[in-house]
Amino acid sequence: MSDTSERELVARCRRGEEAAFRTLVERYSPMVFALAGRLVQAPQRPEDIAQETFLRVHRGLPYFRGEAKLSTWIFRIVSNVAFEARGREHPRDVSLDDDAAPVPRPAVRDRVFSDIELRDRLDKALARLPERYRVLVQGHYVQGVKYEDLAEALGIPVGTVKTHLFRAKRLLRAALTGDLA
């Protein structure tokens, strides 16, 4: 969506046009559901996360200054809502130091995972990642989300996004292969 039409949509929402707000929800709900579905686990429901996200968007629109893209702002809100819903549990101690990431042991390297098995193990491994890494990994694969969006949403440089993504994926690989040991 172009900046102009985004600004116009925000302006119409601010004027209280319900049709404009419905358009905004229709436009951004695929992204919100995709991210919510990736960030929360049962018993939390992505639909509840999405509903709370859009209500916060509605409350916050009068204060939205347009410095960030609307999608980036919404991305940040859905991430916050998802983590609040998870009860802000503290992740288990996982080192953020790249050098400290354990290297998979050769004995377990040849194990072949099925997609379903890997997804199940990955779900547990993701739950153990620090919040920021989890948002990065899952946000990166949501359609339409770019490195720049992640950088803006998390307030870090684009280069750091890439570095952290690689580190997070290494941690995931280490956790997956460690699970099988």
Added chain:
Amino acid sequence: MTLMDCAARRDELDEVAAGAPAQAAFQAHLETCDGCRAELALARHLERVLATWPTPAPPAHFAITIAAAARRETWRQEQVVDWGFNLALGMGLAAIVAGLGGMVWMVGASAGGDGAPQAAANAVGALVATARAEASVVSTATVLLVTAVGAWWWAEERRRW
């Protein structure tokens, strides 16, 4: 092949797993290193699973449901604001009435006269005479009051969904 060689190629391994083309040197390393080959296979598998992670689609009428919820929330907030405004307005009016009553009583008492009705009539007469003398101040205050209430009403109407 040492672990140092493998560690030095970890960034490249991540990039190749994410879809970047493998350089000749890295390709040559892969051919001789079972560990890196296995790790690249796992990394690619991880990429595929993350990219195809099942995500729910928004239900039908989701936007309508959310817009209705937002409208209810706005209405509730406005109710609170309206209630507070009405309370403040009521208290203000009560204070004005009490003040006028007090003035009437005080002016009536000082003017003397037979009984309460006469005292009240004297007081009202004195107040009217004062107001006439200060006509410009009274009319300005009235215009300001009407403008303030009108502006509030206009803002309320604009804010309403």
